Amino acid sequence: MRGMIDIGVNFHSSQLKGLAAELLSRAAAAGVTHILATGTSLSASELALSFARAHEPARPPGGRVPEGEARRLPDVRVWATAGTHPHDAKHWDAASIDQFEAMWADARVVAVGECGLDYYRMFSPREAQRVAFEAQIAAAVRTGKPLFLHCRDAFEDFEAMLRDAAKAGAHGVVHCFTDGAAEAEAYLALGFDIGITGWVTDAARGAALRDALRAIPADRLHLETDAPYLRPKNAGKTRHYNEPALLPFVAKAVAELKGLDVAALSAQATANSKRLFKLPD
Numbered sequence: 001m002r003g004m005i006d007i008g009v010n011f012h013s014s015q016l017k018g019l020a021a022e023l024l025s026r027a028a029a030a031g032v033t034h035i036l037a038t039g040t041s042l043s044a045s046e047l048a049l050s051f052a053r054a055h056e057p058a059r060p061p062g063g064r065v066p067e068g069e070a071r072r073l074p075d076v077r078v079w080a081t082a083g084t085h086p087h088d089a090k091h092w093d094a095a096s097i098d099q100f101e102a103m104w105a106d107a108r109v110v111a112v113g114e115c116g117l118d119y120y121r122m123f124s125p126r127e128a129q130r131v132a133f134e135a136q137i138a139a140a141v142r143t144g145k146p147l148f149l150h151c152r153d154a155f156e157d158f159e160a161m162l163r164d165a166a167k168a169g170a171h172g173v174v175h176c177f178t179d180g181a182a183e184a185e186a187y188l189a190l191g192f193d194i195g196i197t198g199w200v201t202d203a204a205r206g207a208a209l210r211d212a213l214r215a216i217p218a219d220r221l222h223l224e225t226d227a228p229y230l231r232p233k234n235a236g237k238t239r240h241y242n243e244p245a246l247l248p249f250v251a252k253a254v255a256e257l258k259g260l261d262v263a264a265l266s267a268q269a270t271a272n273s274k275r276l277f278k279l280p281d
């Protein structure tokens with residue numbers, strides 16, 4: 001499979017630190033040609049943007065290909081998201097908008113987030129989470145960029161805020177979706193897409209998600225590893241961490257559950273992600 005897009009990789013995580021070069025070369029070999037580096041805080045977003053800067057095309061489109069260049073492994077193009085995760089919302093303050101504004105204006109930053117609500121871990125108080133999320137929804141509306149969304153154990157509040165966001169013209173993807181069909185249908189009805197990770201390969205923990213996949217049309221889903229987390233269980237014994245090169249295993253599991261050909265499913269997901277994040281061909 002060529003041209004796959006991994007919409008969520010946490011390069012800032014301690015497990016992936018210093019591994020960017022090998023992760024990208026294995027990703028390229030596995031057919032993953034675009035990666036969105038997830039920004040979960042100011043510093044993680046700056047790191048994501050620096051990866052995006054470092055992996056722009058080496059030559060202008062239509063430029064002459066030097067001798068021998070054609071035999072090189074294909075480049076992986078890296079894009080960034082910039083935002084504050086609910087875990088980090090306690091650090092959101094009056095200065096945060098200005099600090100993120102320049103990043104959101106950068107063409108290499110293709111989404112606002114990761115943002116949303118997480119009442120499971122509660123690393124930040126609810127009110128701080130809501131304030132940070134609200135401000136980032138407004139930024140997405142203002143910049144016209146999609147939201148890269150996170151929700152855990154907060155469906156009621158999250159859906160209410162998304163409802164207002166949709167009315168204001170926001171769009172985006174609920175990344176690492178792990179809930180059931182009812183939640184999926186609610187997000188889809190509001191115009192938001194759904195991101196699927198290796199959670200789908202977990203027969204026990206992923207039962208609700210596997211069922212929900214029936215309700216998610218192929219033209220509304222995106223594939224992601226959320227590396228280094230959630231290593232697909234169908235990938236067999238590899239390294240102890242998840243990585244973008246394992247994205248085809250997520251695609252395989254989704255295709256099987258939806259009764260679709262894996263190549264067709266992957267191509268559809270690529271088209272969906274290119275459309276949502278306005279990535280060039």
Ligand SMILES: [Zn+2]
Binds near residue numbers: 114149150175176
């Ligand atoms: Zn997340």
